[in-house]
Each structure stands twice: as C-alpha cells, then as structure tokens.
Amino acid sequence: MISRVLTLLLVLAAAFSGADVVQAADKLRVVATIPDLKSLTEAVGGDLVDVDSLARGTQNAHEAEIRPTMMLKLRRADAVIENGLDLDSWVDVAVNGANNPNIVRGARGRIDISRGLPILDVPTIRIDRSMGDVHPLGNPHYSMDPGLAPIITQNIVDGLAALAPQHRQAFERNRQIFLGRLDDEMARWKKIMEPFQGAKVVVYHPQWIYFLTRFGLVQAATLEDRPGIPASPGHLVRVIEHMKSEHIKVIIVEPWNDRKLAGRVADDAGAKAVVLASMVGGVKGADNYFSAIDFNIKTLSEALK
Amino acid sequence: MHTLVVVCLMLLVMLVASPVAAQEADTLRRELEQMRKSFETMQQNYQKAMDALNDRIKRLESTPAPIAVAPAPPSAIQAVQGAPPGTGPGSSPISPMDLLRPREPFSLYGRRGSGQLLFDMGIAGDFVGSFAPHNVQKSGAGTFGAETNRFFPREVEVALFGQVDPFARAEVRIEASETSPGTDTQVSLAEANMTLLTLPYGFQAKLGQMRNRYGLTNPIHEHDLPYVDRPNVLRNFFGDEGLVEKGVEVTWVPDFLPFYLEALAGVFNGDNSTAFGYGRITQPLVTGRLRTFFELSDTSAIQLGISGATGQTPDRLSSTILGYDMKYKYRPEGWLHPLLTVSSEGLYSMRRVEELVTVDDNVVGKKSTRDAFGWYLQGEVQPVRRWAFGARYDASQFPTQPGFEWAIGPYVSFFPSEFLRFRLGYKYTERDRTQITPFNQNDATARAVNEVFFQASFVLGAHPAHPF
Numbered sequence: 001m002i003s004r005v006l007t008l009l010l011v012l013a014a015a016f017s018g019a020d021v022v023q024a025a026d027k028l029r030v031v032a033t034i035p036d037l038k039s040l041t042e043a044v045g046g047d048l049v050d051v052d053s054l055a056r057g058t059q060n061a062h063e064a065e066i067r068p069t070m071m072l073k074l075r076r077a078d079a080v081i082e083n084g085l086d087l088d089s090w091v092d093v094a095v096n097g098a099n100n101p102n103i104v105r106g107a108r109g110r111i112d113i114s115r116g117l118p119i120l121d122v123p124t125i126r127i128d129r130s131m132g133d134v135h136p137l138g139n140p141h142y143s144m145d146p147g148l149a150p151i152i153t154q155n156i157v158d159g160l161a162a163l164a165p166q167h168r169q170a171f172e173r174n175r176q177i178f179l180g181r182l183d184d185e186m187a188r189w190k191k192i193m194e195p196f197q198g199a200k201v202v203v204y205h206p207q208w209i210y211f212l213t214r215f216g217l218v219q220a221a222t223l224e225d226r227p228g229i230p231a232s233p234g235h236l237v238r239v240i241e242h243m244k245s246e247h248i249k250v251i252i253v254e255p256w257n258d259r260k261l262a263g264r265v266a267d268d269a270g271a272k273a274v275v276l277a278s279m280v281g282g283v284k285g286a287d288n289y290f291s292a293i294d295f296n297i298k299t300l301s302e303a304l305k
Numbered sequence: 306m307h308t309l310v311v312v313c314l315m316l317l318v319m320l321v322a323s324p325v326a327a328q329e330a331d332t333l334r335r336e337l338e339q340m341r342k343s344f345e346t347m348q349q350n351y352q353k354a355m356d357a358l359n360d361r362i363k364r365l366e367s368t369p370a371p372i373a374v375a376p377a378p379p380s381a382i383q384a385v386q387g388a389p390p391g392t393g394p395g396s397s398p399i400s401p402m403d404l405l406r407p408r409e410p411f412s413l414y415g416r417r418g419s420g421q422l423l424f425d426m427g428i429a430g431d432f433v434g435s436f437a438p439h440n441v442q443k444s445g446a447g448t449f450g451a452e453t454n455r456f457f458p459r460e461v462e463v464a465l466f467g468q469v470d471p472f473a474r475a476e477v478r479i480e481a482s483e484t485s486p487g488t489d490t491q492v493s494l495a496e497a498n499m500t501l502l503t504l505p506y507g508f509q510a511k512l513g514q515m516r517n518r519y520g521l522t523n524p525i526h527e528h529d530l531p532y533v534d535r536p537n538v539l540r541n542f543f544g545d546e547g548l549v550e551k552g553v554e555v556t557w558v559p560d561f562l563p564f565y566l567e568a569l570a571g572v573f574n575g576d577n578s579t580a581f582g583y584g585r586i587t588q589p590l591v592t593g594r595l596r597t598f599f600e601l602s603d604t605s606a607i608q609l610g611i612s613g614a615t616g617q618t619p620d621r622l623s624s625t626i627l628g629y630d631m632k633y634k635y636r637p638e639g640w641l642h643p644l645l646t647v648s649s650e651g652l653y654s655m656r657r658v659e660e661l662v663t664v665d666d667n668v669v670g671k672k673s674t675r676d677a678f679g680w681y682l683q684g685e686v687q688p689v690r691r692w693a694f695g696a697r698y699d700a701s702q703f704p705t706q707p708g709f710e711w712a713i714g715p716y717v718s719f720f721p722s723e724f725l726r727f728r729l730g731y732k733y734t735e736r737d738r739t740q741i742t743p744f745n746q747n748d749a750t751a752r753a754v755n756e757v758f759f760q761a762s763f764v765l766g767a768h769p770a771h772p773f
Contacts, residue, residue, distance in 0.1 A: 065634075068597075071567075075507065093771075097567070099556060099557065100558075105471070105474075106468065106470075107503075229722055256641065
C-alpha cells in the first residue's frame, strides 16, 4: 500500500513538474521596469509571454525602492524590458542582485525600448546638477505618448523575437491588432482634444511633454523649481503670477507628487489641479495602456473646458 | 560751315556706333534666352521635388500612426528666468522612415559622439564635526578618538564603476580621509573588485578588495550611513573601518524558492587586525551569509539576515563572529521616501585568547575562549521629503577585554536634494569601567561621554541606487 502511495505521489510530482517545464518552455518570462511597458508587452506578447512589472503605477519611476522581491522576479526572467534614458537605471542594482546572466547588460534578454525614439528635451547646452535632476539623454517620460506606441511596440517585437524567433509572426500579428485599435482610439482622442489646441498648462514634474505635444498643448511652467528639486516659495509665487497673467486653467499632478501643494497653487491662481495617470495603474481605472490614456484625455479635457 | 562739320561728325559717330549696338543686343538676347531656359529647368526640378514631397507625405499619412514629434515648446517660466535646464528643442534629425527601419543595437549611443566615458564616475564628500568636553578629547574616549573637537574630512571618495565587458562589471573606490589632527590626509584604496555576472546556476562571484557583505551596515560606506557614526558594536568588533578584505565572495540566488534567498560564501586573507589579522590566504578568513526578504504588503517589507566569519588572529588562535540583522521599512503608497525605518544588528564573538598566568611560580600561557556580544537598534521617521528624525541605541561588550558600554544617539537629517545632506546628532555613551583600552589615554578617563556631531555630505556625479 505504502509503495503504491509513493508511486502515485511520484507520478503526480512528475506530472506537475512536467507541466511546469512545458509552461516554462512555451512562455517567455518577461519583467518590465514600469507598468506602461508591462501593458504594451502584454499587448504584443499575448499568450506567449508572462509579464510582470517592478515599479507600481503610483510610484515615481525615478526612485523605485530596490526590494529583493524584484531580484526574485528577475532571477527567473528571460528578458527585462527597460524604459532607458536613465529613468529606470535603478534596475541595474536589482539585476546585479538577481544572479541571472540572461538579463545583464549586453545580454539578449536586456531590451531597451528607447532605441530609435524621437527624444524630446535633449539638452543642447552644458548641463550639471545646478539644473536639478536633468536627464543628459533627454526626457525619458515617453511611454504615455500613444503616438510613440508604434515604435515602442516594434522594439518590443524585435526584442522578444530575438529570444523566441519562432514567435515573431505571432508578435507582429498581435502588434498589428494593437495598432489597429490604437488608430481608432487616437482619432477619438484627437477629436476630444481638438478644441484645446494651443492651450497652456502647468505641470508639477516635467514628465508630460510628449503627451502635451502630441495633443497640441503647451507646457507653460513646472511647479518644481527644477526637475527633482522641491519648489521654493519664490518660485511658486512666480508660477501663480504667470498662471494668472496667461489665464492658465490647469495644473497636472502626478499621483506620487504633493497634491496638497498643487491644490493650493491652483486655488491661488484660480485654476484646477488634476491628477493624471503618470503610468498605467497610477489612478483607479487606469489598469491598462488604453484606459490610462483615456483617463488622462477625459480628465484633462474636462478640466480645460 | 560750322554746322555742316558738326552734322558730318554726328553721322560719322552713328555709322561707327551702330554695329556695336547691334552686337550688344544680340548678346543680350542670347543671355535672356539662356536665363529663360535655366528658369524653365529650375521650375521643372522644383515641380519634381514638390511631387516627390507630396508622394512622401501621402505615404506617411497612410502609415498607422504619426510618429514625428514637434520640438518641445520652451517653458515660459524658464524663459523668464533665462535658464532652460534640459528643455531645449530636441526633435530628432532622424526621419520617421529611418526610425522604422531595423537599426544597429547601439546606434542611439553612437549619436552621442566620441570621447564619452564608458563607465560611471562619482565623488562623495563626507565631513564631520565632533564636539565633546576636554576630558573626552584627552582620553580618546570620543567616538572619533583623536578627531574629537575637530571638523574633518572623514571620507572623500572617488568611485569608478561600470561594465568591463558583457561578462563582468568592476568597481574602484579611492578614498582620502583625515585620521589624526593636522594637515595630512591619508589616501587609500577603499575597494577595487570585479563581479562575474554570467556564471551558471544562479551564481555570481566578486573578486578583489571589498567591503564584506557581512550584516546590514558593514557594506555601507561612511557617507551613506543612515546615522553619523558606525554603530559601536561594529567598531568594537571590526575596528573603525569595518570589515574590508581581499579575496572572493560567491553568491547564489536559487530560482525555485517561493521567496527571496541569497546565500553567500567568501574566502579572504583575514587582514582585519581587530577581529582576525593573520592575513594569509592559506589560513583564510571564511565568511558566510544568508539573506531573505518578505513583502508584508505593498507598503511594508522586512529583510532578515544571518552572517558568520571565522578566521585566525596573528597568534594563530581562532576567532569567530556570528551575527543577525533585520531591517523593516514602511513606505506609504506613492511616497518618495519611507515613513518609518527600523533596523537592528547583533554580533556575537567567540575568540580564543592566550593569557599569561602564574602557576606554581611559573608564568605560563593559558588559552581560553572569550565571548562578547553587542547589538544596536535604530529607528527613523521621515514625515516629509527633506527631513528625517531618528535615534540609535547601542550596547556592546569588548571582544578582547572585559567591559561594557551603551549609548543612545538621536539625530536629525536635512536633505536639500538627493545629492546633499546635513545631519546634526547627539550621543551619550556610558562605560561600566574606566580602564578600557583605548579610552583611557594620556592618564585621562571619561566613563560618561556627551558628544555633539555635525555632518555634511555631498555626491557629485553618478551614484548607484541603494538596495532595500
């Protein structure tokens, strides 16, 4: 009897471990540094990938806390998809602690999505830290510009296909489906934003330039004195005066930034502070790429009315 | 007669001049004809160019999504201030069609031009002011010994780090510090090591000189410590510099466990004169560590670790130090910094010592094992981004002599930015006896020590993110 039970257990164990192997062999285990890239990778990878994200949508992607659980996710990963342009350079610390040669710099499993993107805010003058936390390679917050999604998804297809060439066609097919939907949504979003062409807005952190440019809005000022440097009272006074003189109606706030301060400045300037999803999952209901951008378009257009 | 001469002269002039005028008119006609032809050619070329552009625009408009982005509009505030940090127009010179074409992996970096460094470089400066009563200064009983009642550079460090090649990364840290009053500054190699990143089965190896990954605080450099001074137990058991050794550390992270676990084993010379000191790889210092981590929720997490190190003293007597460490952080959702951090670390030393004793009027060496224990507990609250308030309690015996000390030290930190920090601290230390070396120099003693610290730290350039 005991030997039968043992045999049964062994068979069950073998079956389950076999299932794991099949699953592991079939699916690519991908870790994205930020949830925007997770959502886009899911769209491209479909059922062929398991995607996880290191940072959460409510966090500041610049300053994610390096937790060993990140290392655990990375330990099992076939690929890491990173935003690049120094936004998520913290991932190096997590990768170094993961002991996974598949994803170290230079490995095929290290996919930098910023390749080939038309980058904005690239410094054209000598920069240093007196200007705040400036990015020498340009503004890294491109992922929430739906107009750049075709290039981003192409980079994801290329990166995943390098690891699983047999699935390239499937990835490309998923991408085309995604882009088809994006076309429809884009037309709708542009129609919503059409009446606000040229409108000026104030942002808390300079991370909306791609989104604003895409829909014809103008970034008039930032609440931060300089990127990453908390605002001084003198700077806020200048911003409020500027908002009043230019009749600026909206301050865009990231979910992780100081909403109370933004609210006070908006009150003083006779404007409205709105929280937009700086990343997928940044606000309730912004659970994927489309719903996050849709939320931002709706919220911003309502505020600009 | 006179009139007739004038008329004749005029006729003569006209006769001579008429062929010249006719010649000039022909030339002009030819030039005009050439210009007309040239203009027609230009017009045709222009039309061709316009047609080509129209075709291209139509093709682009038929692509799934527009991808050309207009240059960023300049910030009005920045324009007023005349300081446009990083907001210049950055439209790419690459055409949209080029962007969709397959690219070389590093084409983006190629655009940055030659001469760029292929590794990162950072400089950290850490200056400390230590203030205490005169008897503390004279006896050397202060936390910073001979530097009591001085403002001094504790650590100015140049760090170079980056990828060596696809298989390894390297790190070199050179530091200068003042260890005794005066104008002299001591320059030393703080760390120089390489890490092999592509070993199989989840292994990684670090070779060279390094701050050992023993416990929570030992791997941290002075300027990154969350308090002004290194905890008493670490200074008593490993010396002021901590455990810095030359050798190799191998880590292993299994991928089959449902939780994070890092196992570490190391072999070193054993140069640390406070704890070991034999200094030969043939009788090595062997270290080990297990570290695990649990996410209690999205906002709170705890890290636990145990460490061990065993080696030989210069007398070839064994010395073993075991340790535990714990760190808890609570970071509310969306916060850029933790609201609460609690950490603790304890060390237990078992050291064989040989003491001279008199037996039957003969002085003989008698070997025994001396045990010593020390620990600390630290708590820090950071309610706002720029300010943090904390305190640390220390309790420690001494590994090579009798005695016990405890200390309490509150502190406040102010961060104008991520790269600049000021800290003010107070520390009260009490020892259970006066004759504890090296706190009884110059025939002076100080059982109870009151100290005030001021610390100013900066970071220039690159600085890697800190792990949990």
